Amino acid sequence: MRKWSLKARSFAAALLVLLVFLPLTALTLERAYTSSLTQSMQDQLRIQNLGLISEFEVVRGVIQMPETLFNNSLNIPDSGTYALISMHRLPLWQSESTLHWQKVPELQRPAVGEELFLSKQINGRTFFQFSYTAEFEDRELMFPVTFHILMEGRLFDTELATFRYTLWQWLALVAVVLIALLAFSLNAALQPIGDLVRQISDVESGQTRRAEGNYPPELEHLKASLNHLLDSEQQQRNRYHNSLGDLAHNLKTPLAVLKGNPEIPTSAHEPLEQIENIIARQLKRAVAGVGSGWQQAEPLAPLLQKLINAMAKVHADKQLDIQLLDPSALRLPGDTTDLMELFGNLLDNACKAAKKQVRISLHLNSQLCIDIEDDGPGIPADQRQTLLNRGSRLDTYASGQGIGMAVVSDLVAAYNGTLLLRDSELGGARISLRFALPV
Numbered sequence: 001m002r003k004w005s006l007k008a009r010s011f012a013a014a015l016l017v018l019l020v021f022l023p024l025t026a027l028t029l030e031r032a033y034t035s036s037l038t039q040s041m042q043d044q045l046r047i048q049n050l051g052l053i054s055e056f057e058v059v060r061g062v063i064q065m066p067e068t069l070f071n072n073s074l075n076i077p078d079s080g081t082y083a084l085i086s087m088h089r090l091p092l093w094q095s096e097s098t099l100h101w102q103k104v105p106e107l108q109r110p111a112v113g114e115e116l117f118l119s120k121q122i123n124g125r126t127f128f129q130f131s132y133t134a135e136f137e138d139r140e141l142m143f144p145v146t147f148h149i150l151m152e153g154r155l156f157d158t159e160l161a162t163f164r165y166t167l168w169q170w171l172a173l174v175a176v177v178l179i180a181l182l183a184f185s186l187n188a189a190l191q192p193i194g195d196l197v198r199q200i201s202d203v204e205s206g207q208t209r210r211a212e213g214n215y216p217p218e219l220e221h222l223k224a225s226l227n228h229l230l231d232s233e234q235q236q237r238n239r240y241h242n243s244l245g246d247l248a249h250n251l252k253t254p255l256a257v258l259k260g261n262p263e264i265p266t267s268a269h270e271p272l273e274q275i276e277n278i279i280a281r282q283l284k285r286a287v288a289g290v291g292s293g294w295q296q297a298e299p300l301a302p303l304l305q306k307l308i309n310a311m312a313k314v315h316a317d318k319q320l321d322i323q324l325l326d327p328s329a330l331r332l333p334g335d336t337t338d339l340m341e342l343f344g345n346l347l348d349n350a351c352k353a354a355k356k357q358v359r360i361s362l363h364l365n366s367q368l369c370i371d372i373e374d375d376g377p378g379i380p381a382d383q384r385q386t387l388l389n390r391g392s393r394l395d396t397y398a399s400g401q402g403i404g405m406a407v408v409s410d411l412v413a414a415y416n417g418t419l420l421l422r423d424s425e426l427g428g429a430r431i432s433l434r435f436a437l438p439v
Contacts, residue, residue: 048149192216300339358374
């Protein structure tokens with residue numbers, strides 16, 4: 001499963017909030033505008049209804065309305081605004097705008113002194129209806145008359161559609177601006193974290209030894225703790241080197257005295273030599289890298305080239321063809337002395353065993369791979385597993401190839417690597433080293 005970066009997570013969370021907030025805002029504004037537009041429609045129809053009532057007269061039981069009404073939209077056929085007057089459900093009068101109506105619709109009537117505002121369907125079209133019932137006196141009789149004003153909903157819908165279009169245009173513009181501001185603010189807010197991550201990567205790759213720069217207070221403490229850890233780790237390694245160097249010196253002096261003592265029998269010289277070699281080997285193992293994540297990454301090609309130049313001089317009599325295949329600038333986190341010891345022993349063994357050719361190959365797959373091959377006699381297959389077993393001496397196989405292999409095995413193990421013994425295409429042995437890639 002892919003892991004999202006902190007910046008991507010923050011941006012996705014903010015974008016999700018934005019995507020939820022903007023539609024809810026649009027819905028709220030649209031509802032508010034619809035409510036306001038409906039109220040405006042009701043007020044408009046109320047005013048038109050009052051104008052209709054003011055023009056209505058009853059003289060001796062006869063309804064009188066002017067030929068031309070003050071509201072001109074009622075004088076134009078199919079104008080979208082219509083007026084009707086009824087009494088006890090019986091139509092008394094209708095405006096010229098209803099001229100093309102084939103049938104007068106049945107409309108609800110409010111009680112005397114009350115008004116009614118609603119939306120209804122008439123002949124498949126939406127209308128807003130405003131009705132008011134008033135009482136009139138004629139010949140000392142009171143009779144109720146209901147005044148109806150109808151307005152087609154298309155006018156309302158047109159205004160609402162225009163508002164929606166304008167609203168979403170502006171919201172889209174606001175969304176673009178907010179997303180740009182969001183990306184800018186996230187970059188600005190998370191930039192110190194990115195800077196610190198890059199500094200840590202530089203420390204891991206060996207380009208620098210400490211995290212530098214000014215950071216916000218929240219990260220300044222982390223930077224200080226990181227530098228303290230790096231300093232402590234380096235001081236600890238220095239103490240180990242110094243202490244073990246002193247130990248080696250203190251042990252080698254009595255051994256030298258013993259070896260130079262003429263009273264020591266000849267048969268004791270070889271055990272003393274073995275003790276001296278064991279001390280040197282164990283001291284080298286103790287000061288080797290122990291998988292620390294803060295070791296400086298050493299470029300392999302220059303280091304190997306130095307060793308190739310040295311081996312060419314040491315084995316000049318063999319006139320060896322030593323090739324280095326390095327398709328990319330690969331690095332291995334580790335102590336320079338450890339790596340020189342590791343590859344120096346392997347290359348020296350290969351040169352001693354080789355007839356004419358030695359090849360060093362560097363490549364990457366899921367691991368960092370280093371292969372050292374020669375065209376010598378090789379390592380018998382029945383001895384390879386024995387050579388790789390823990391506790392077995394790796395310097396007991398084929399003559400001329402065993403020197404320093406114990407140190408090699410210890411160093412590879414100290415750096416959490418693996419050591420494989422195989423046949424080479426060149427005809428001899430291939431020593432394959434595999435190390436995990438730096439995180």
